[in-house]
Amino acid sequence: MRQELLQNPVFAMAAEQFDRVANFLDLSDELRERCKWPKRLITVTVPIRRDDGTTEIFFGHRVQHHLTRGPVKGGLRYHPAVDLGEVAALAMWMNWKCALMDLPYGGGKGGIACDPRTMSIGELERMTRRFTMEMIPFIGPDTDVMAPDMGTNEQTMAWMTDTYSTHAGHLVPAIVTGKPLTLQGSAGRTQATGHGVAFLASSALNKLGMSVEGATAVVQGFGNVGSHAAYTLSSYGVKVLGISDVNGAIWNDNGLDTRKLREHVSANGTVVGFADAEAIDPKLLLTQPCDVLAPCALDRVITGENAPHLRCKILAEGANGPTTPEADRILDARGDVFVIPDILCNAGGVTVSYFEWVQNLQRFQWTEREVITKLETLLHTSFEKVTGFAARNGVSQRVSAQAIAIKTVADAKAARGMFP
Numbered sequence: 429m430r431q432e433l434l435q436n437p438v439f440a441m442a443a444e445q446f447d448r449v450a451n452f453l454d455l456s457d458e459l460r461e462r463c464k465w466p467k468r469l470i471t472v473t474v475p476i477r478r479d480d481g482t483t484e485i486f487f488g489h490r491v492q493h494h495l496t497r498g499p500v501k502g503g504l505r506y507h508p509a510v511d512l513g514e515v516a517a518l519a520m521w522m523n524w525k526c527a528l529m530d531l532p533y534g535g536g537k538g539g540i541a542c543d544p545r546t547m548s549i550g551e552l553e554r555m556t557r558r559f560t561m562e563m564i565p566f567i568g569p570d571t572d573v574m575a576p577d578m579g580t581n582e583q584t585m586a587w588m589t590d591t592y593s594t595h596a597g598h599l600v601p602a603i604v605t606g607k608p609l610t611l612q613g614s615a616g617r618t619q620a621t622g623h624g625v626a627f628l629a630s631s632a633l634n635k636l637g638m639s640v641e642g643a644t645a646v647v648q649g650f651g652n653v654g655s656h657a658a659y660t661l662s663s664y665g666v667k668v669l670g671i672s673d674v675n676g677a678i679w680n681d682n683g684l685d686t687r688k689l690r691e692h693v694s695a696n697g698t699v700v701g702f703a704d705a706e707a708i709d710p711k712l713l714l715t716q717p718c719d720v721l722a723p724c725a726l727d728r729v730i731t732g733e734n735a736p737h738l739r740c741k742i743l744a745e746g747a748n749g750p751t752t753p754e755a756d757r758i759l760d761a762r763g764d765v766f767v768i769p770d771i772l773c774n775a776g777g778v779t780v781s782y783f784e785w786v787q788n789l790q791r792f793q794w795t796e797r798e799v800i801t802k803l804e805t806l807l808h809t810s811f812e813k814v815t816g817f818a819a820r821n822g823v824s825q826r827v828s829a830q831a832i833a834i835k836t837v838a839d840a841k842a843a844r845g846m847f848p
């Protein structure tokens with residue numbers, strides 16, 4: 429199984445990051461093994477009736493990296509490229525993210541290999557409900573709490589809540605997070621990740637002694653994370669010069685009107701063709717001069733090829749795994765780009781998911797202001813921890829964040845000991 433996982437390039441990248449930090453921490457061989465490999469790898473077949481009456485089997489995966497510090501927490505992804513190795517890598521990163529934020533969770537991730545854009549609502553509902561049923565022996569508010577990720581949304585979480593609750597015989601809102609408000613979702617959850625990206629980018633600007641008002645930004649991706657990062661940056665007075673999505677990229681030297689852009693995207697489904705902007709080659713977007721570059725779409729987009737040419741002062745990693753280890757080494761050697769690593773930068777989502785779970789368990793609802801204030805407090809604490817550790821130990825921000833996280837998990841495993 430070790431070799432099978434390592435053959436996946438995303439898992440190999442997460443494992444390489446882990447090894448580097450385990451060496452830095454001088455982890456014992458025993459803890460190294462226990463912290464690196466996932467506790468449970470679950471693969472199920474999900475048969476569904478297609479609208480044309482035929483039956484199709486999809487493969488669904490859930491990886492629970494560890495449950496040492498609490499239930500597993502992590503998203504569910506619907507995408508054609510989903511496979512067990514990628515899901516295992518994302519579960520490992522979730523584990524670090526929860527530990528860094530000091531949330532009482534392990535890390536998990538799930539996914540179904542499918543193309544949701546080609547499926548009807550009915551097919552998506554049947555697939556989601558059947559997957560939830562297949563997962564019932566392994567999930568629960570105290571064992572594994574899923575959330576939306578690429579290709580899934582509030583509606584997916586509503587179907588999961590209904591399927592699990594029907595099985596339990598009563599409403600169990602704490603079974604997933606990222607639910608609609610009407611099913612006890614949390615105020616502030618939708619914008620949480622993007623808000624966190626913008627909040628931390630502004631913290632980094634402050635740290636570098638730069639003014640937030642009038643700073644410039646480029647955002648890759650205009651989905652949940654990218655769009656909310658762009659709105660919040662604009663609301664701080666940052667000029668968002670360029671934005672891309674899967675169809676293309678747009679640019680305006682004076683800053684894009686992100687509110688108008690949202691209306692354009694609602695109407696047209698893409699940023700392309702926005703009236704107050706010119707088109708730009710999406711590949712060139714990443715290397716334009718700006719203060720903040722926020723990749724908020726895909727993994728492995730900052731590579732050995734483009735890293736030497738980045739002209740940003742801050743790299744705010746909204747996406748999971750946007751920077752390859754090779755690019756990381758180049759950025760470390762350059763030393764002129766302040767990296768806010770993914771497990772910190774996009775932790776706003778899981779943090780507000782945690783708030784949602786707590787509210788569900790307490791049968792209580794917080795206001796949006798309470799949620800955002802508590803989110804900013806936790807993000808600020810972690811930002812200070814990461815930058816402080818990096819400065820004291822002379823390591824990059826990424827190694828610092830991962831080291832704090834992995835040490836937190838290793839300490840918990842050491843304290844619990846090994847059964848039997």
Ligand code: NAD
Pocket residue numbers: 576577578579621648649650651652653654672673674675710724725726727746747748774775777778
């Ligand atoms: P999403 O599906 O809502 O949006 C993805 C965006 O990326 C879309 O605008 C899409 O057009 C764009 N995109 C796809 N391919 C692209 C390409 N080649 N070039 C430029 N843009 C491209 O997804 P999301 O929820 O915003 O997630 C984005 C990233 O953030 C993922 O890596 C995800 O794992 C990570 N993340 C999301 C959350 C969350 O709360 N949604 C939390 C933590 C991390």
